[in-house]
Amino acid sequence: MSTRDLFTFRNRHFTIGVGITAAILIVTAVAGFVVLPFAQPWARFTSIWDAICSAAGVPQRTTSVAAQAQDKRLSEVVLTSRTLSRPSQEAIGRGATLAQRCAICHGPTGISRADSPNLAGQYAAVIYKELHDFRSGARSNAVMSPFAVNLTDDEIADLSNYYAYLPRPPAYHPTPLLPKPNIVIYGAPLRGIAPCGACHGSLDNKTGSPWLEGQSEAYMKAQLQAFASDERRNDISQQMRNIARALTPQEIEAAAAYYASQPPDVVKAVD
Amino acid sequence: MLANRKLILAHFWFAFALFGVALTLGAWQMFIRSPIGTWLSNPELYYRSLTAHGTVMGYVFPTLVAMGFGYAISESALEQRLVGVRWAWTGFWLIVVGSVMAVIPIALGRASVLYTFYPPLIGNVFYYLGVVLVVVGSWIWVALMSINLRVWRRAHPGAPVPLAMFANVAGSYLWAWTAVGAALELLLQIIPVAAGLKNTIDAGLARIFFSWTLHAIVYFWLMPTYIAYYTIVPRAIGGRVYSDTMARISFILFLVVAMPIGMHHTFADPQVGAGFKFIHSAFTALVALPTLLTVFTICASVEIAARLRGGRGLFGWIRALPWDNPMMLALAFSFVMLGFGGAGGLINMSYQLDASIHNTQWITGHFHLIFGGAIVIIYFAIAYDLWPHLTGRELIDMRLIRTQLWLWFIGMIVTTFPWHWVGILGMPRRMAYFDFGDPAIAPQALSVILSVIGGFILLTSGILFLVILARGMRAPQADAGAYRFALAVHQPTIVPVALNTHALWVALMIVLTITNYGYPILNLATSAGTSVPAVYVGAQ
């Protein structure tokens, strides 16, 4: 027999090989697409065609489920790694002009001497998200909210890009450098707390999470307490409330004090 | 001495050097996250190390061993000059460049995405390009194996292809085709995003592409080991292969059914239909067949050796085996680990049982036992067997070699058995840190400590292995003669075309891939709205 006869039914190996393979395929396909779907009463298929399509994995959009009405305003910002990635010089310039009105609290160079956050060099997505949330009422603050309500989408983007563009503050040390507390290094895995740096910039940045180094201790403590008590809830899908609720009051103090004492030079930039 | 010893030594040394590095990283990882380690306060370093360990052990090390061994087989089994030596060197250097290119971003923390990639996590583009270069380099080897066999066939029309080369080429075709899945994932999905040309990716589709590669790659890793079972072990212990035909059928079965089963890695995934999961589960059961056949044939071959040495009785012959022969020892260890690992594999294979251990340390234990244990211990034996033919020097210290094999075996058992156990308890994989102080997981601490001890035994054994090979480069010269493979009891004179060529089986493999993967891939690739925003890791 020559190679030419390999792919003919006269070749015993061809017949057996193809025959057995085809038989297994057909049997398993019938079992997987027809028998098993209908053997599962909880799956509720409307027809054989529905069963086969479902077993084959044809994607279906979920029919809208009647969700409970949200009783409180929550963040409506959509954040992805694309949010505000490449700003133009003009955008930054417009942002600089707009930022003059922020200087009273956040400092003329984005570095606050009060207990407001330092914004210089903060991730653009963070400022973008918080301004949107202040504007929509998902987050509220007696001083800040009135400033945000009148901003347009473009103004928010420009401000975010401007502050992200400013150089990070040189270390401003209200307190001496503190040793890293365990809650910052390890988190507390079994309470569902990852190391802070996994989102907040020293290990990696989760889009929308600010870096914290050198921020006001009182501010960070107040925010953690607000998240823990559900008073602040503009973190999308409870991403920060989940963490803050699991923290003990001592851990909140330790984390806030530690971050306040750190210079922001360990913070990673986002591409 | 082998004519291409420089080429083969280059492959082996680069493979084993990287293996040494990755092994050290592995032992360090086990230690650092165990109750006895002091945590280094940076989970990212752990994930970097894990990415490097997986990338080297999964993509580079076994590929280079298979390639080096393949060149040795081609030259000695076919008894002809290796065609395309210059291309072979090109392939080798591509792999060297690719490995370095991949490892640099990992070391810098720009690609801590693990060797399984996990989009929508996206690392530095050079990491992925490095992996692509490694695969491209290995494809040159695939082509060379095919070409060399063709040259031989032209010179020996109709003659039975030596079993070692038949299996070697089957392994190379399997690799060529199975690597296509990851290559498609990298080239069509990940690299465009990593390079900034796109910023969304279908994570579900990527997992399907990866599963195409992920399971059959294990059988590619396994090929050199099975080739050694059939064609080296019987010769080394003075026996014969029980059946040449059965050996060919086993390799053919691997070629056909190793491929269309990868979706058993996605049993718990929401983007694959239940019907395809069932089909893949059934075909996965089938892949146990060639292994069962092999176990039978090899045990029979070993028995022949024992009886030739005067062994008697129903089981008495086992005592007559040459237990001081490293190859015999490695084979026994390999079979024991294959037995346990295979039993574990049967559990992973079914959807129902898989649910209780999916993505737990059980899986880590399982593939370390199969790959790191059953497969790699034979890589060691292959190296020991080939070394005199590559260096022209004798490996003298058989005791040290036996110690090394014993340590590897014991280390692997001590490492992986507790891993399986904590996996059943539900300990998840790939975590940089566990708080064993918490009473909820404190009972797992003892098992974890045990497996760390195993890890250090493995590290010791790995270092010994490198020391033995290095000393072998300086041992007294001795002519090892020509490199030979085992003969069958009934050496074939005529082999049916189907068992002497690969075309039919490669065709079946491709057809089965299309039936088992075609629809799931097309389905997601053409569905709108399944792509999600990329998440870049290790922002700097």
Place this chain on the structure above:
Amino acid sequence: MSAQETHAGSAEVAARVERRWATIAVIIIAGMALLAAFAGIHQATMPQPRVETTDPSRIHLSGEFVESNLGSVLEPNGNVTVRAIGQQYSFTPACIVVPVDTPITLRATSADVVHGILIQGTNVNTMLVPGYISEQLMRFTKTGDYLMPCQEFCSFGHEGMWGKVKVIDRTDFATRAKAGGRLSCVGQ
């Protein structure tokens, strides 16, 4: 002559033994496949029946995974549905409360990267792939607290992503469900 014949004879024997072994191997394998199919039908452990898609960056805006809809709800037929999401690096709700001895449907998805849900001590185990909705049936036979780690690498905080499941008495659950809303054991 005889040497040739013995050779052929022994080859015959070898082939017969091999065939026998191959038959045994095939029977073992077929048996296992049948067992898997049987278990799938009789223990309700089959993969989720449908593939459903969703947009992970907008799940908090509308649809079944908005914040107020996450948690456990007692359905009119007495079953319970749990809706949850995984995100870097927590589950919401971080503590899931369910009744014992009740059929429960877990519906979950990811808001960002690939995660996994594994409930220790049970065979509840599913991947959360962004863009797709995972569904799993479960039933707990013992009350108590269970750990629910994320079982898939989801970047550098993966090791800190552990949720909890609290299985409580059926009447307790029914009482708490009367107040309406979605139940969870967060903060308890």
